[in-house]
Amino acid sequence: MSKVKKxxxxxxxxxxxAKWQGQCSACKEWNTLVEEIIEKPAAKGWEAPxxxxxxxxxxxxxxxxxxxxxxxxxxxxxxxxxxxxxGLVPGSVTLLGGEPGIGKSTLLxxxxxxxxxxxxxxxxxxxxxxxxxRADRIDASNENCYVLSETGTQKIxxxxxxxxxxxxxxxxxxxxQTSHIESSPGSVSQIKECTSELIQFAKKTHxxxxxxxxxxxxxxxAGPKVLEHMVDTVLHFEGDHNHIYRIxxxxxxxxGSTAEIGIYEMLSSGLRGVNNPSxxxxxxxxxxxxxxxxxxxxxxxxxxxxxxxxxxxxxxYGTPQRSTTGFNAKRLNMLLAVLEKRAGFQLGAKDVFxxxxxxxxxxxxxxxxxxxxxxxxxxxxxxxxKNTCFAAEIGLSGExxxxxKLDQRIREAExxxxxxxxxxxxxxxxxxxxGIRIVMLSKIEEVVDHLFG
Numbered sequence: 001m002s003k004v005k006k007x008x009x010x011x012x013x014x015x016x017x018a019k020w021q022g023q024c025s026a027c028k029e030w031n032t033l034v035e036e037i038i039e040k041p042a043a044k045g046w047e048a049p050x051x052x053x054x055x056x057x058x059x060x061x062x063x064x065x066x067x068x069x070x071x072x073x074x075x076x077x078x079x080x081x082x083x084x085x086x087g088l089v090p091g092s093v094t095l096l097g098g099e100p101g102i103g104k105s106t107l108l109x110x111x112x113x114x115x116x117x118x119x120x121x122x123x124x125x126x127x128x129x130x131x132x133x134r135a136d137r138i139d140a141s142n143e144n145c146y147v148l149s150e151t152g153t154q155k156i157x158x159x160x161x162x163x164x165x166x167x168x169x170x171x172x173x174x175x176x177q178t179s180h181i182e183s184s185p186g187s188v189s190q191i192k193e194c195t196s197e198l199i200q201f202a203k204k205t206h207x208x209x210x211x212x213x214x215x216x217x218x219x220x221x222a223g224p225k226v227l228e229h230m231v232d233t234v235l236h237f238e239g240d241h242n243h244i245y246r247i248x249x250x251x252x253x254x255x256g257s258t259a260e261i262g263i264y265e266m267l268s269s270g271l272r273g274v275n276n277p278s279x280x281x282x283x284x285x286x287x288x289x290x291x292x293x294x295x296x297x298x299x300x301x302x303x304x305x306x307x308x309x310x311x312x313x314x315x316x317y318g319t320p321q322r323s324t325t326g327f328n329a330k331r332l333n334m335l336l337a338v339l340e341k342r343a344g345f346q347l348g349a350k351d352v353f354x355x356x357x358x359x360x361x362x363x364x365x366x367x368x369x370x371x372x373x374x375x376x377x378x379x380x381x382x383x384x385x386k387n388t389c390f391a392a393e394i395g396l397s398g399e400x401x402x403x404x405k406l407d408q409r410i411r412e413a414e415x416x417x418x419x420x421x422x423x424x425x426x427x428x429x430x431x432x433x434x435g436i437r438i439v440m441l442s443k444i445e446e447v448v449d450h451l452f453g
Contacts, residue, residue: 085256124175342398
């Protein structure tokens, strides 16, 4: 048996230290070193069968490397395929993170049942009976979906060699444990070693592997940061427990774009992909109300119409309140300062509350003009015109700045029945003609005159 020794691992970055010290020398975090017992393995956790024609890798000039389109495995889920860039790539390792109860296990079990492939669903947290009860609620069936409740990697690889699945799903990576390391499951060394074994298996057998990762209270995936560098794709499943909508974002994708998002609706029968989220996120109330404005935003390459609500009232407790939901609070303060400096509105003694409906958060600068329109509408207690939307960024000088992909925003607004879109001035030379009325303004003073003049 190989020699057992102790080491200290940083819980933030995973850096190994020979002895304990107050500050990690790699990431400069304090009090993050934890002692773990490690054992150098005599053999690797998983090895592919040796082939007679195995050759040593040789360097090749880049001009002589042949390229071909990568075959992808469709997940039979439009939203997930969009985020992944077209489907699962053979040999890829995908890490899915999200808060507890957000729907990670439901999403992956749903994909396992929809795939017309042999899938091995490994759960270290739930029994096979619990997984079967969830599968009955999803109301989908796949005879080639196999469920295994196991946490030991060596036993999992034994079942993989017997079953030879097309896709492997691990729920979750923090529950796995390899016999080559004597530390407890969820520790830095265990997570690194188990992930390394799974990556080695995926690359040598060209089998897609999907890992579920827990997140910390800070919103980061639990374990060392190097875990996200080891995998090919990092997905985050986010949303509000008080709302039925969930958003799937790609924070890293070696085989596609990270600009795409997928939107799901949580139902009792599972997760349903939302093809046209704009219609669901907009209020169906036909009554004219002040403080409401519609913004034409972009999430990745998908246009999205969001409803912005604002409430401006006199401050009762002395210090004015600034509260936002789904919008950057610092950017709201900047827009209020621009309104006071450039447009002459005295909002320093007013409470301002801002909300983006549907539990959606957005960082698109095109929201600026809709936020200003909603604030002014609430301040004057005058409802904005129906079927009007906004798309422009506001600078510190009060100027309206054009936003990218404006043609897609305008087409989305026209498709949803909007008659007018207010935006910054831009060149219309190459822009196709549309039936929607485009109002181009250059300063915030012109916006005030146009809306309430």
